[in-house]
Amino acid sequence: MVTGHKFLNDSNEDAVAQTLKAGLDLDCGAYYPKYLGNAVNQGKVRESNIDEALQNLYIVLLRAGYFDGLPAYKALGKNDICTNRSIELATQVAREGITLLKNDGPTLPLNTATFKTLAVVGPHANSTVAMIGNYAFDPRNPGSPCRYTSPIDGFSTYGKVNYAAGCGDVKCRDASLIPPAVEAAKTADATIIVTGLDLSIEAEGLDRLDLLLPGKQTDLINQVAAAAKGPVILVLMTAGGVDISFAKTNPKIKAILWVGYPGAEGGRAIADVVFGQYNPAGRLPITWYQADYINKLPLTSMQFRPDDSQGYPGRTYKFFNGPTVFPFGFGLSYTKFNYTLNATVPSLSAKLQRFTHCHDLNYMANKTKPTCPAILVSDLQCGEYIELTLVVQNVGGKVGSEVVLVYSKPPDGITGTFLKQLIGFQRVYIAAGASQEVKFVFNGCKSLGIVDNAGNNILPFGGHTIIVGDGVASFPVQVTFHN
Structure with a gap:
């Protein structure tokens, strides 16, 4: 508000006064400690406003049992968190978030009697840290999940896995690693291509340049699909939407799953869905636009409503009036x-x-x-x-x-x-x-x-x-x- 937006020409005391009175009880930075006292002295904040915020914060601590004589939270360790129950919960959360976007045939779910050898390829096939997404690690208090179950780990419990990365990373700058992925698909009973984005492409403070898969990922998908012996399942690990119209219409790609950033047990959850241990019911939380959408509006525009005179189609499912790759709320199931x-x-x-x-x-x-x-x-x-x-x-x-x-x-x-x-x-x-x-x-x-x-x-x-x-x-x- 003070150094960035500047639209109200706030002083430090103005900013903390408006923020506190708007209902933000806790500042994780230094503004409240530094400037709230001055804001009170200047008459911009009442002590009663601070009292109310403190009461709210202490109510939360009381509800959490912080003053009940329980062991201090800092005494809790890995064994208190990394229980079987917690790992199962993480897996179930990942399963429930997976969205089935395409299922020709239907091809999914696969069965282990028929599909014994699996080619699991793509830059996210051996994903671990990328599955966590954003806001997972605090440099002031570093930590890590109890364990990671990557996609190749998950699929290894269902069949013999032949893994090939296909790309050096999600940016997939060259095609030198595509041939081994193609070879793996030629002999497998089924091929799972795990692609998408990560925090090097989309993150807070990092805008994407387009709505396409990065680098040579599209080439990887098309070449692997063309060579595959068995059905091809495309798994997309992203937060934002991606224009995968080419895969949606490709008859060789039988099924498409969007898994978001599924967390540490994501690989197990993906494999459970592909092999029918869990029936997917996720729904897309955003609209997936076609790639030319970015050419129809200035990205500095915050207008949600469409403007036909400017050829501007609007934003979000509430106002967008153009064609989509997949609409908000879309998701298929293995049943009806x-x-x-x-x-x-x-x-x-x-x-x-x-x-x-x-x-x-x-x-x-x-x-x-x-x-x-x-x-x-x-x-x-x-x-x-x-x-x-x-x-x-x-x-x-x-x-x-x-x-x-x-x-x-x-x-x-x-x-x-x-x-x-x-x-x-x-x-x-x-x-x-x-x-x-x-x-x-x-x-x-x-x-x-x-x-x-x-x-x-x-x-x-x-x-x-x-x-x-x-x-x-x-x-x-x-x-x-x-x-």
């Missing part, structure tokens, strides 16, 4: 789920207070503007709720989990608003042939509100829509206002 909508509340009536004012909205030329287009959410009591009950049935042959996503869509015709917004999700585990009821309860203002171009949080009048998943079920919610 059907949804049945059981009960809804189709209308919501918001009570207007004595001094409530109608808020104006812009509409498309062919739409009639309501008498009272919208109300500021802050002017409403927001006591109205929408209930949604679904029955999710596993109609496939495998036990699995399903992530039920629920979106809201504003009334048609309002300009500048989002296409849809996620308002709730639940993960449910369902045996093959079984079903489970899933219930959602949404606050009307929070779930149907929109933010206009001026930053006002408002509730529009008219016909909203609740959408389940990719449109597998939907129903209207009529919003009206009354005195």
Whole structure:
């Protein structure tokens, strides 16, 4: 705020005053110790503000048992952390985050009776530290995971692994290591290509230059796929989206998994998914744009809404109106789920207070503007709720989990608003042939509100829509206002 953004021309005392009063109780740096005293003396912070922050911090310490006579936390060591239970939890977390993006055939899951020899190739095939991602190591207090299970370690428990790196690192600057990877794929019953990015490509303070795989990784994937004897499974270890349209449409690449940065047990989790010990149910948390997206907007632009006059497609699933490689929320399973909508509340009536004012909205030329287009959410009591009950049935042959996503869509015709917004999700585990009821309860203002171009949080009048998943079920919610 002081040395970087500078947009408020803050002094050090201004910055700590605004930050503390905004709710940041703990400063991990030196600003609070250095400048809070001066801020109090200058009348910018009350002692009561500091008391409140301290109370919050001590409540956390009390809840953690810090003052209960328990052994000091500094006495806890590796044996207290690296238990079998902790390792199993790390593995399960990694499994649940894996997202199945393609599965022709279906090819996955593989079975050990047929696929006994495996070529595991690519710059992340023997990944360890890269699986951890960011914020894992503090140079002031260095540490390391209990252990690493790399992809080749994970796949070695299912078959005989022939490993070839294919690239020197994820930047894959030359093609000299590709031939051994190609040779490995020629004789294997199945080939797993583990590629992607790492903190040398994407990190805080390090912007990517494009949305493609780095260096010769695309060449590695295409050459290995062309030569492979058996099915090819592409595993992507990244945080951000990558344009892999070439792999998505390549008939030789039968399956694609996105695993994020899966943590120390990532290799075991990947192998468990590929061989069907776990049925994947992850969903993409971001939109994967096509590579030319970066040419359609200046990267200095913070505008989310599209601007057709400039050829600008907007940002995020809420506003982006162009083609994608894979959309936000996408993810496949080894089984199939059907949804049945059981009960809804189709209308919501918001009570207007004595001094409530109608808020104006812009509409498309062919739409009639309501008498009272919208109300500021802050002017409403927001006591109205929408209930949604679904029955999710596993109609496939495998036990699995399903992530039920629920979106809201504003009334048609309002300009500048989002296409849809996620308002709730639940993960449910369902045996093959079984079903489970899933219930959602949404606050009307929070779930149907929109933010206009001026930053006002408002509730529009008219016909909203609740959408389940990719449109597998939907129903209207009529919003009206009354005195």
